[in-house]
Amino acid sequence: MTKIGVFIETGDKAVKESVLGVITAAASGGEVVGFVLDGNARAYSEMLGAYGVSRLVNLSAPDTDFGMQPEAAGSVLALGAKAHDIDALLGVGSPVGNDILARAAVALQAPMALDCLDMDFDTREIKKSHFSGKAIAAFGMGEGVFVASLRPNVMEPVEKTVPCEVVDLDVSPDTEVRLIVKTLEKGNEDVKDLTEASVIITGGRPMGAAENFSILDACAGRLGAAVGASRAAVDAGYASHAMQVGQTGKIVSPKLYIACGLSGSVQHFAGMKTSKVIVAINTDKDAPIFTKSDYGIIADLFEVVPELTRVLEERRAG
Ligand SMILES: Cc1cc2nc3c(=O)[nH]c(=O)nc-3n(C[C@H](O)[C@H](O)[C@H](O)COP(=O)(O)OP(=O)(O)OC[C@H]3O[C@@H](n4cnc5c(N)ncnc54)[C@H](O)[C@@H]3O)c2cc1C
Structure with missing residues (x-):
């Protein structure tokens, strides 16, 4: 039977939510073997078994903190994949996921594709967005093991309970460790990661001004959303580049994308095209964004957004 490995990305001793969609993709192809690098596999086994992980490999290496040594993490992940006879190795297309998977692919001498939208394990074909989202390209992944990351949130997690056994594997990295992260500074914990968010509201x-983003922040707080920005807003200094969505910013794929005062340029669309539901608020009924949205509100965002926040607050109180 085909065995699909999944790098179980974690943070603060919890599995990242977007990993569950990757597990669902893997479960469509065969038996799922998860690889955990933070030493807490036993704490995650019940939850991951509910999504189809039948074996969870608790990877460790002597005197190694994988969080601070990405080269060691990639090497040990590859050794785990080899030891468990994996046919394909997947993970979330996050900065950490792409980093570790790329290092594992080199160690495995395997072909790799990042930021995939879909994959078929029978035909060994993966799909990726090209030309600012105007085309979807299909790639054959050749013979032997392949490595791929999946764009966060493109695959809806589906429960599929199986018994999940935990096995330990302690191996030394078979690569020279040249890079050691000395310190990690946490960003603002109130700011949600755009690429992982299932709801995004963008300005x-x-x-008009950085302070005005507070109306989006307030609404985002009620929706559990992350706040994004167009390049025009970033270039004008209203928002940080980390908030930019689009061809030269973040690629996102939330369940709900609320675009407030965006014209709908191809470059912006390239970054949020795969959102499940797009809602646009724009004063111009002819704005191109309306041709690309599921729902359109022809109105001033400075009236609609505070009203939406008020209604959400009322609902919560009620
Ligand atoms: C190489 C390249 C890469 C680029 N990469 C990116 C990228 O990654 N991301 C990105 O976003 N852009 C990118 N751009 C820029 C892109 O082409 C557009 O210029 C930009 O997306 C426009 O931003 P906007 O929609 O906020 O502004 P505008 O195009 O100015 O649109 C503003 C919209 O708001 C509406 N409006 C005005 N007032 C209100 C109001 N009070 N309430 C509601 N609606 C209102 C207007 O009707 C208008 O439709 C890139 C461009 C190039 C050339």
């Missing part, structure tokens, strides 16, 4: 040029 465009008409936000």
